[in-house]
Amino acid sequence: MTKTFSAAAASFLFSRKWLTLVLLLPALAMAAEINLSGESRVRYLPDSARLQFTITAEHPDASQASAQVRETMARWRDGIADVRDQLVDYSDAAVNLYQRQLPVRSANEKRETVAVASQTISFEVHNLELINPLLDEAQALGIQYHLGPQQFFHSREAELQRQALAGAIADARSRCEFAAGELGMKCGKVKTLNIQDGYRPGPVMMAEARMGAADTVSEVGPRELTASVSATFELR
Template identity: 25%
Template structure:
């Protein structure tokens, strides 16, 4: 009985290998959707950096300036959830020429500015309060999720249009999609902005423009496989 089952199993496997695998006619195409948006908010990272040869004094000076910066931010009526301390550090640095340690203290504040018309006032006030580093300014949209959805839909439409263009010359039609791969890479463009003028150089009676916000591109990339009919 076992011998007979073994023979049947071998016969079934032989028949299976002998059968031709049916290929499904299909086409693979890529699509890109792009939505251009004017940013309506910015994420700003600013830092107070102080140096000296006494760790306690360096930290104290740094704390005083950060306290002044935070008071100014609150005076700008920003919501408490729109600013936070991002990083705090106090590091020894050895001076090999003088053969002694110096200390470097830094504190970084991250600010979400939802009204770009306040940018100049905010940055000037922060510098006056003691901020001496602008680490990063990233422009973005408060409606990012909505625009990402629009970009994905445009990407699918472009993929289907490409497929229809290809098969139009061979007498076939594009059928249903069988696979969709999202190849989108999140990328947040850095801003283009002009250097902020000092209070001494600026003519306060003349409106100033220190930002060139421009547009940001919200992009989606997909790969789609369609059945050919």
């Protein structure tokens, strides 16, 4: 009788231990976690620009329109000869030729057609001091161009992006360490990390390029790269 009772008691105690362990397993599996965001901004001054110019000529005779464009292109090439080796990814594609109809002033007027020849020039400059002499040359030859803030960039932008991302990750961890300290815990390893919206370049203050009275660049302002992340940390 005693042996039977002892065996039953041992079996009961063994079952309770397993039951306790089973009940603890979900708690052990679900360690404390915290999800936080981090953000970082890197301010910089652009040191490069992408430029595009267009030579255009119109004439009733297509060959004359093309000849005018070729003549202007030859003068342009002569004018930039001293700095040509500093123009990165330079391209001046072949002449593009098409026709357009001139507007009429009255219904009885005959609609005329002219030939339009154009040639596009594009390149990058990694020395912003070259911009104004190039704009002066284009203006002297009647070459069309547009220069806006979006055309300015930094030649080491990829490095700046990594710097902003590193700052965003460090910001997220710093917030985790603060929150964990307030809870009497410690910030553990990262479980998940998501980069939100990539990198968002944007102007600081006013426009990056201010045009002077002679349509030349007088000032290039600062920009910012913003990186943000969302991270899940373990708390222990």
